[in-house]
Amino acid sequence: MSKGVSIREKLDVFHARQHVRGLAGQLGFGHIAREELAIVASELATNILKYAGVGELEFRTVEDPVRGAGIVIEARDAGPGIENFSFAVRDGYGGSGPLDPAKLLTRGGIGAGLGAVVRMTDALEYEYEAGNKCVRATRYVRPERRDVT
Amino acid sequence: MSAGTISENVVRERIADVLMMLASITSGSTSDRLPAELPEDDPFAALYAGINEVVDTLISGQERLETYKGELEAKLDLIERQRSAIRELSTPVIEVWANVLCLPVVGVMDTARSAEMTEALLRAVTEKKARYAIIDVTGIEVMDTRTADHFLRMAKAVRLLGAECVVAGISPSIAQTIVHMGVDLSGVITYRTMREAMEAHAKAGSFSKHEALANGADTQNGERDRESRRQENGG
Numbered sequence: 528m529s530k531g532v533s534i535r536e537k538l539d540v541f542h543a544r545q546h547v548r549g550l551a552g553q554l555g556f557g558h559i560a561r562e563e564l565a566i567v568a569s570e571l572a573t574n575i576l577k578y579a580g581v582g583e584l585e586f587r588t589v590e591d592p593v594r595g596a597g598i599v600i601e602a603r604d605a606g607p608g609i610e611n612f613s614f615a616v617r618d619g620y621g622g623s624g625p626l627d628p629a630k631l632l633t634r635g636g637i638g639a640g641l642g643a644v645v646r647m648t649d650a651l652e653y654e655y656e657a658g659n660k661c662v663r664a665t666r667y668v669r670p671e672r673r674d675v676t
Numbered sequence: 677m678s679a680g681t682i683s684e685n686v687v688r689e690r691i692a693d694v695l696m697m698l699a700s701i702t703s704g705s706t707s708d709r710l711p712a713e714l715p716e717d718d719p720f721a722a723l724y725a726g727i728n729e730v731v732d733t734l735i736s737g738q739e740r741l742e743t744y745k746g747e748l749e750a751k752l753d754l755i756e757r758q759r760s761a762i763r764e765l766s767t768p769v770i771e772v773w774a775n776v777l778c779l780p781v782v783g784v785m786d787t788a789r790s791a792e793m794t795e796a797l798l799r800a801v802t803e804k805k806a807r808y809a810i811i812d813v814t815g816i817e818v819m820d821t822r823t824a825d826h827f828l829r830m831a832k833a834v835r836l837l838g839a840e841c842v843v844a845g846i847s848p849s850i851a852q853t854i855v856h857m858g859v860d861l862s863g864v865i866t867y868r869t870m871r872e873a874m875e876a877h878a879k880a881g882s883f884s885k886h887e888a889l890a891n892g893a894d895t896q897n898g899e900r901d902r903e904s905r906r907q908e909n910g911g
């Protein structure tokens with residue numbers, strides 16, 4: 528089962544959120560996990576708008592023998608791609624290094640979107656191939672989660 | 677043309693035709709009509725044509741009404757969906773009172789939202805010369821640690837502008853996030869509800885904001901409020 532939500536404007540971010548909330552509800556995710564997934568979808572979709580202009584979020588369900596059901600969110604766009612993904616996932620960092628704290632606010636973010644995605648999912652991968660970029664986040668119902676603290 | 681030219685049996689038949697057609701229209705058919713192929717001098721020809729015309733008009737009116745109703749429902753549906761989207765996507769700043777601002781947050785608190793809020797709040801506090809700002813996060817269940825940290829910094833930044841910023845409706849899960857983060861809570865006062873935050877402000881009058889907040893906090897008995905007051909006094 529998979530569904531794509533194309534991301535072109537701010538309203539689509541809302542649609543992506545609504546979709547993942549529904550899907551998470553069906554799979555038996557708890558209340559908090561559902562809202563965390565909504566934030567994950569929000570961050571990935573917002574990044575598409577911010578850095579690539581247009582793209583797509585694809586939602587899939589997976590079944591892991593140990594961890595049970597899960598949701599995979601794939602964010603794809605044909606934008607410039609992320610220079611250094613291990614930088615990008617760090618709070619206060621952009622794709623090419625630390626962000627200037629004085630300029631954080633004026634650039635419409637706090638440089639912690641992907642950091643939040645890391646904290647709220649069980650796995651986060653990045654693929655860049657022939658101009659197509661994909662950020663893949665997976666979250667299971669029964670997780671072996673990194674602790675948020 | 678005279679009625680005398682057709683037999684009484686025929687008249688009965690024609691009347692039966694009319695009654696049956698009307699009955700089928702009444703029961704929902706839209707296509708039934710009286711036969712149009714009567715001889716022109718038949719006295720029923722004009723009556724049939726008249727009845728058919730009235731039925732046509734009625735049915736097309738009904739169809740228009742149905743279409744209209746369908747469109748109206750679709751539009752209302754769209755408006756409802758857009759309304760909730762707008763609520764979730766916008767960051768309104770409401771001046772509930774002179775010098776008192778309220779920022780209700782609906783939907784999710786993601787990084788983009790928290791950056792938008794900071795900007796909107798700092799601008800509104802300056803422009804409207806606000807002395808008290810309430811951020812209402814009722815309905816926001818989760819916040820990422822980094823967002824919560826940013827959020828608390830924002831509340832403190834408002835102080836630099838000469839106003840007080842309080843937070844209403846923090847969910848248990850967000851409270852836990854904040855506790856785990858171990859951030860310095862001094863200077864951030866929380867209330868259970870927007871209403872309590874307003875009451876606390878109104879009770880003490882808007883002359884002395886610090887007094888207002890202290891008195892407001894006295895009316896609270898929740899653990900979290902005691903906690904924040906302790907922090908406030910300590911810091």
Ligand SMILES: Nc1ncnc2c1ncn2[C@@H]1O[C@H](COP(=O)(O)OP(=O)(O)OP(=O)(O)O)[C@@H](O)[C@H]1O
Pocket residue numbers: 570574575577578579604606607608609610615616620621622623635636637638639640641642787788791
């Ligand atoms: N879809 C994308 N295309 C290109 N670069 C991206 C994309 N998504 C993220 N990045 C890069 O990764 C960096 C980190 O992203 P992240 O979402 O963590 O922070 P941000 O978008 O800068 O700020 P915030 O999410 O707090 O608003 C960005 O600064 C950007 O350089």
Ligand SMILES: [Mg+2]
Pocket residue numbers: 570573574636639640641787
């Ligand atoms: Mg981002």
